[in-house]
Amino acid sequence: MIKLTLFALFLSSGILAQNDSIFIRKIYDEALLKGKSHEDLRSLCKDVGARISGSAAAEMAVYWSEAKMKSYKFDKVYLQEIKVPHWERGTKENAWIKGSNGLLIKVKILALGGSIGTNGKLEGEIIEFASLEDLKNSSEASVTGKIVFVNQPMDAAQIATFRAYGGCYPVRNGSAVEAAKKGAIGVVIRSLAMPIDNHPHTGGMHYEDDVPKIPAAALSTSDCEMLSAQLKKEKLRFVLDMDCLSLPDETSYNIIGEITGSENPNEIITFGGHIDSWDTGEGAHDDGAGVIHSLEALRILKELKYKPKHTLRVVFFMNEENGNMGGQTYATWSKGKGEIQVAALESDSGGFSPRGFNTNGNDQQLKLAQSFAPLFEPYFVNQFEKGYGGVDIGPLKESFENIPLFGFAVDSQRYFDFHHSEEDVFENVNKRELELGCAAIASFVYLLDKYL
Numbered sequence: 001m002i003k004l005t006l007f008a009l010f011l012s013s014g015i016l017a018q019n020d021s022i023f024i025r026k027i028y029d030e031a032l033l034k035g036k037s038h039e040d041l042r043s044l045c046k047d048v049g050a051r052i053s054g055s056a057a058a059e060m061a062v063y064w065s066e067a068k069m070k071s072y073k074f075d076k077v078y079l080q081e082i083k084v085p086h087w088e089r090g091t092k093e094n095a096w097i098k099g100s101n102g103l104l105i106k107v108k109i110l111a112l113g114g115s116i117g118t119n120g121k122l123e124g125e126i127i128e129f130a131s132l133e134d135l136k137n138s139s140e141a142s143v144t145g146k147i148v149f150v151n152q153p154m155d156a157a158q159i160a161t162f163r164a165y166g167g168c169y170p171v172r173n174g175s176a177v178e179a180a181k182k183g184a185i186g187v188v189i190r191s192l193a194m195p196i197d198n199h200p201h202t203g204g205m206h207y208e209d210d211v212p213k214i215p216a217a218a219l220s221t222s223d224c225e226m227l228s229a230q231l232k233k234e235k236l237r238f239v240l241d242m243d244c245l246s247l248p249d250e251t252s253y254n255i256i257g258e259i260t261g262s263e264n265p266n267e268i269i270t271f272g273g274h275i276d277s278w279d280t281g282e283g284a285h286d287d288g289a290g291v292i293h294s295l296e297a298l299r300i301l302k303e304l305k306y307k308p309k310h311t312l313r314v315v316f317f318m319n320e321e322n323g324n325m326g327g328q329t330y331a332t333w334s335k336g337k338g339e340i341q342v343a344a345l346e347s348d349s350g351g352f353s354p355r356g357f358n359t360n361g362n363d364q365q366l367k368l369a370q371s372f373a374p375l376f377e378p379y380f381v382n383q384f385e386k387g388y389g390g391v392d393i394g395p396l397k398e399s400f401e402n403i404p405l406f407g408f409a410v411d412s413q414r415y416f417d418f419h420h421s422e423e424d425v426f427e428n429v430n431k432r433e434l435e436l437g438c439a440a441i442a443s444f445v446y447l448l449d450k451y452l
Contacts, residue, residue, distance in 0.1 A: 020375055020450075023304075024443045028379065030300045031439035037296040038431040040068065041289065041351070045282035045426035052113075052279040053319040054086025054250040061275050062253050065291070065316050069257035072299045074314075076260065079253040082329040084319040086250045087114055089279055090243030093217065095188075097126070097227060098237040107227070108220040109188065110200040110280065111244045112172060113322050114207070115216040118242045122147070122215060124185050126238035128231050132171045135178050144183030147238045149231075150175045151190045151224050154416065161194060161412045162349070165419075168192050172203050176216040186215045186240055190224045194416045198222050201420040202278050204322045215242055252318045254326045257295075259302055261311040268334065269310050269448055271297065271345040271441065274320030274392055281424035285415065289351030289429060289437070291316045293408065296435075297442035308449045310342060317392040320348070324391055331395035341399070343448050345406040346390025347441060350418075351429040352410040354379075354440040358387025360397075361404030369406070372447050381440050383409050406448075408441060 031037070044064065051061040062079065069077040095109040111117075124147045129135040131152040135143075152171050158164040171189050179187040191201040200220040207213045217240065219227070230236060255275065261267060273290025277283020298314045317326035334341055345357070356376070359366050370384045389397075389405025396403055410433075418424040 017375065020447065023446065024375055026304055027300055027442045027446065028439040030303060031296065031435045031442070032432070035296060035435045035438065036299060037292050037434050037438045040295065041284065041292045041429060041434065042426050044288050044292065045284050049282055050279045051275065051277050051283060052087070053084040053252060053276045053322060054247070055279070058252060058276055058318065062255055062318070065255040065275055068295065069255065072302065074257040074259060074298065074302065076258040078256055080256055080330065080333060082252055082254060082318060082325050083249045084252045084325050085323050086247040087322065088245055088247065090117065090245060094241040095217070096239050097230065098239060099230065099234055105226070107223040108198050108200050109217045109240070110202040111242045112205040112216045112218055113202055113278065114205050114246065115176070115242065115244055116213050117244045118186070118215045118240055120241070122186050122240045123237060126231070126236050128228060132175060132178065135175065138182065140182045143179065146184055147186040147188065147240070148175070148179040148184045149188050149227065151228050153190060154192060154194055156194065161416055164194070165192060165416060172218070173205050176205055176214055177208050177211050180212045180214045184214060188217050188219050188238070188240070191218045191221050192416065193221055193419070193421070196221045196225060199421040199423050202280055203420045215240060217242065254318055254330055255316040257298060257314045259298060259308055259312045261309055262307045263309040265311050266338070267310045267340045267342050268313050269343050269445060270313050270315055270341060270393065270396070271445055272315035272317060272392065273347045274318070274326065275316040276318050276321055278321055278420050280420065280422045281418070282426055284424050284426045284429050285350035285418050286420065286424055287320070287348045289434060290347035292434070293347040293351070293437050293441050296438035297445055300438065300442045301446060306446065310449050310452070312445060312449060320391050324395070327392040328395045331399040334396070335399040341396055341403050342452050343404050343406065344389065344393040344396050345408065345441065345445065346393045347408040347437070348390050348392070349408060349410045349412060350415045351434040351437060352412065352414065353433045354381050354437045355409045355411055356381050356383025356385070357444055358383070358385055358389070358407040358409050359404050360387065360389050365404035368451060372444070375447070376440070376443070379436070379440065406444070408437070410437065
């Protein structure tokens with residue numbers, strides 16, 4: 001409370017605000033005029049590519065990340081060993097619908113992450129449900145022996161697209177279990193995406209031990225529209241061929257770089273994103289942008305010769321997409337070392353224009369973040385609200401009860417055009433928007449270090 005009161009007092013006098021404003025301007029100049037972020041993201045996406053946990057590409061991403069951090073001469077760069085699940089898509093999926101009079105229409109589909117394969121072609125009558133709730137409320141007799149189609153769209157009326165995504169996440173995560181409970185032999189869902197296009201979107205799902213496992217896949221939104229319209233005319237059969245499988249867990253790593261604190265080296269400010277991605281596209285927005293935001297933020301502060309009070313630690317977490325073993329292992333490891341985690345920040349919303357920082361901290365921690373707002377006004381960063389921190393840093397709350405978790409907020413309107421799809425590639429990340437995000441995070445970390 002003392003630090004917050006003093007900061008507010010200095011702001012009102014203009015003394016501290018002027019010094020901070022000058023330094024933040026230097027941060028933005030470095031990011032925009034001499035930045036490394038765009039080239040680093042290009043290299044991650046093009047030289048490494050998609051990097052699902054347990055894969056050879058994920059292993060390459062670890063080596064790439066370690067070498068990149070060392071090239072920026074951080075005080076410490078090291079790997080933290082973890083165990084991660086290993087799921088493979090296998091041979092490219094095939095699917096089509098069969099109708100009367102020889103009707104055959106091939107559709108665009110992706111297996112959901114963690115799904116079992118079909119063990120050859122799977123064929124059955126397909127039955128549509130407008131929502132997951134409709135499926136739950138259906139009779140077993142109407143579903144048994146059929147392939148279930150859950151055609152629940154994201155709510156386009158939601159201005160915050162992540163709320164729309166949250167509303168549909170249970171569809172992807174739970175449809176296989178709910179359909180199998182009623183005797184279905186497979187399930188396809190509408191891709192969790194805003195646009196109507198031909199790009200299916202994958203993502204994680206789960207099974208339950210006491211429920212039969214059935215194959216699960218996501219259909220492109222344009223094919224969902226077509227399938228739904230055709231089902232209103234006649235009964236259809238659906239043919240699905242998927243070769244995916246789960247393999248034994250693999251050893252992998254979180255990648256960590258630090259600038260050591262000059263006053264409180266055992267007090268840590270953690271910031272980062274997840275280095276793993278799904279195996280479609282290049283993981284550019286999800287979450288290549290997030291790890292590059294964080295890498296560039298630490299590079300900028302070092303380049304400007306900033307001497308932090310606390311240790312500033314950037315973490316590239318592994319396995320956010322299908323297990324969060326990176327986040328869980330990191331939190332347990334840090335507590336076991338006797339460290340004090342004073343704050344954590346995550347970037348996992350894409351490389352779009354920065355809007356601000358959300359926090360799930362207490363009222364005092366929220367007020368501290370909000371007190372930074374005048375310094376961000378020249379950069380059109382004005383969202384400082386209660387909200388979500390992030391999947392990777394979430395476990396820190398269990399190990400460090402009073403830690404404030406901050407989530408980097410961006411303009412999310414286009415995020416679900418690309419999320420978990422083949423369209424999540426480097427070319428769809430705007431250079432200037434990415435650089436502005438790096439500068440915003442570096443500035444916020446600087447202020448947290450100075451006033452926490």
